[in-house]
Amino acid sequence: MAPAWPWLALLFACGGSAPVLDCEALQSRVELDLHGHNRNWKKAIAAVANGASSGCGRCFFYLGALLALGEPEVAQFARFRVSRDGGIEFQWASLPESQTESLDRPLLAYYIGAEKKDAFSTLALSNYMLKGLMLGATRWWQGSRNQIGVPAISRIPHEHGSGNSLCPVVLRALEVVAETAASNEDKGSDVSVLQFYIRNATEGRRAKKELQDWMLARSRDGWGPAKYVQSALFLHGDEDLGVPRNTSHAAMLLDSVAQDGSAEASWAALLVHARRSNASGILRYAEQVRDSDAPQLQKVMAQHYLHLYGSNNASLAGVYLLTAADLGDPNAQQLVAHAYAGLNVPELSNIKIPGAPNEARALQYYGLAARQGRPVSAINAVSLMLRRSSDTSQSCRAAAATLQSVALSFHPDVLSLHSDARRNFLESHEEAALIHYVLLSELGSMSSHINAADLWAKGTAEQWHFRCWRSAGLGIARECELDYRRRAAASGDVDAMLDVADAYLSSDETTLAYQWASLASTSGSTRANFSVAYLKQHGVGTAQDVDGACKTYCSLLHLDTEPLLVRGMALFQIARLRVATGVECCEAAEHSLRWVSHWAAVFGLLLSAGAASSFF
Structure with missing residues (x-):
């Protein structure tokens, strides 16, 4: 004991x-x-x-x-x-x-x-x-x-609604976690860690490595676009390629490409120097961007920097910053929001934003920057939203969801767990990788739901101590695979919704199968649209609705953007309905069926001619 x-x-x-x-x-x-x-x-x-x-x-x-x-x-x-x-x-x-x-x-x-x-x-x-x-x-x-x-x-x-009584407690705790995450924005991992999926890991890494080898060779030959790609790689780092962040090397490459007249490189170099508050570098590249064929937004930001570090005109620096924010620059949006919120931050010491302070406009610009992935703006938007909202239960849940998203994307402990999980899988330590993804799934990580399900689908080795304790025998993990597919589906992954629907259909739980297929259909999946129509046609998991199935099949035929296979399957079901019940679904289908019949006859004649010629 x-x-x-x-x-x-x-x-x-x-x-x-x-x-x-x-x-x-x-x-x-x-x-x-x-x-x-x-x-x-x-x-x-x-x-x-x-x-x-x-x-x-x-x-x-x-x-x-x-x-x-x-x-x-x-x-x-x-x-x-x-x-x-x-x-x-x-x-x-x-x-x-x-x-x-x-x-x-x-x-x-x-x-x-x-x-x-x-x-x-x-x-x-x-x-x-x-x-x-x-x-x-x-x-x-x-x-x-x-x-x-x-x-x-x-x-x-x-x-x-069952969690409303707990929401205020959760929100208070999340605020601290999200603030730690937001402070880690510049040190966050590259996207290859957070968006790592084991199902295509080998193929994806091989393709990236081949492209990197080619770009590296062309960069050494002095080709500007390849050097620009290399600078972005060093600026952000990439674990798939084993390239750590090296902003100094990135700045050197950008300077080389900018000297060749690249507006893109000049803009990127301007941002690197702005992050370091290097006035001489900012002025040099701001002039290059202003005089180049760069997009309007970048030219406006260049003017902002020239007035901020060159002419020291706080009013014009503020006007240009506000214009850039309205044009969609996330950095400008966040700074403008800070000004409207009345925050005393060093970046605004020599900038005057027209109309500041203004709490309503602060919330507007924080929201714009948050939608472009700025975690500090997301946290500040939550704070202002809670202060102004009268619907406490709804606003509490919305605030918690926002802070949760920030923490999952930037918190150093979460990123470290992702990195360890990925490394363990690539080094063939699948038990350790599965444990990591299971833990991340508890936190709410979408990619980890999917990775855990895919690892459970492979089964567990007999020598593992970690196993699916709900399953009947050693190495069997079907129950746990379905659990994590369902978690991914509940988080919005459409492929997982269809996998869950297929699993329920296989176990004769047809009502649940129809519910998940319908959810995938409303999420925009063409494959799900076909599945729902098929279930309606046969009355599986729902009341039989041949007319509804017909309408869906016909709508699929009209979508030229959809895969040929999907349209072909829809046409096949329309043909089956016509033969079995005499139902004529739509004119487009009739035309397609006549077209198929015509080419089938031609194909048959060709086969006959080929067979006949083979006898002579």
Whole structure:
């Protein structure tokens, strides 16, 4: 029997707890044993138990994730109690069934971790709330007996209103996490880490490597466009190619290309020097951009810099900055928003924005910059929106979703977990990669839902300690694959929606199959449109609707942009309906059917002629 630690008491309101015993050391031990190269499952579970019992916030995240997966030992010994006065107690001990409550243990673990300001626990708690993965309504920490018996990864998303009572608590914790993420904007990983998908990893990396080798050779030959591509590579870095960031080398390449008269290189070099506040470089490249054939927006920004660093005209610098913001430059939009919000930032010390301050206009420009991926603008827009909104429940959820997105894109701990997952997969450490993607899935990462599903689809090796504990036998992981496909589908991935629909259709759960196919159809999938029409035609999962199916098939025939195969399948179903029921779907189909019949006859004659000639 596992050792029992004393009850650890916590409070909902303030997050007070027993003293933490060297939390960083406990966290490091958990991570080393759980998903490091020298994994030791028994030690990992013991470290999680010890860390959570000692009050380590990140250890509660790992505890919640293992509970969500249904890991047998954790499910047996991780116990919570919720008192009437709102206190939570945790203990690692086996309790008789009669002494246990129907508690949402993964959510409670994430809640405790979030109260202890752990970023992962906060993101997991937010993910469960936003995706409708909670069990309780008024008492969000409770669920019925039949709900509690199902691992959290199998939960079906439901109405989001059930998390409204928890939203203010989540939002307060998310603000801290998102601020840390926004401060990491310039140090964030390149897109190859966040958008890494194992299903096309080998082919994609090979193609990038071939292109890079060709561009590198042409760059050494002095070809300007190739040097410009190389400068962008060094400016941002690329893990697929093993190229670290090197802004100095990028600036050297840009300077070389700009001297050859490239407006693009001059603009890029201007931005590099502006980031460094290098006045001489800014003025040199701003003049080149102003006098080049660069787009209007870039010329306007060049004028802004010339008035800011050259003539020192604060009014004209502000007018040009505002114009650039209206033309769509995200950096200008963020600075203008800062000015309208009345913020005292160094970048605005010599700039006067017309009409500032103005809170309504600040919200407008923060929103514009946020939509172009600026995390600081997103956070400030949330702050202003909450201040001005009267619908507290709706605005709280919208704010939480925005902060969640910022944290998933820029938080250093999240990016590090992505990078480790990717490296483990590329080095063929698939068990470690799967553990990483499962953990990232708990945070709400779309690409990790998909990668976890694809790794589960491959099955688990017999020697693995990490497995799909819901499956019937070793190496089988079909149930967990479907769980993660469903998570990806619930997050908006259309291909996952269709995969889930196919899985339900295979198991004769036709109503659910039709629901997921319909959701994919409304998301714009042509393949889903055909699937929904087919299900309607045959009355599978829904009432039979031949007329509705006909209309969909006909609409597919009219779309020249759609793949020929899809239109061919639609035409085939129209032909089947005509033969079986006599239904004439549409005039376009009649014309197409006559065309097909004509060419079929010609093809038949050619075959006959060929057969006849072969006898002579």
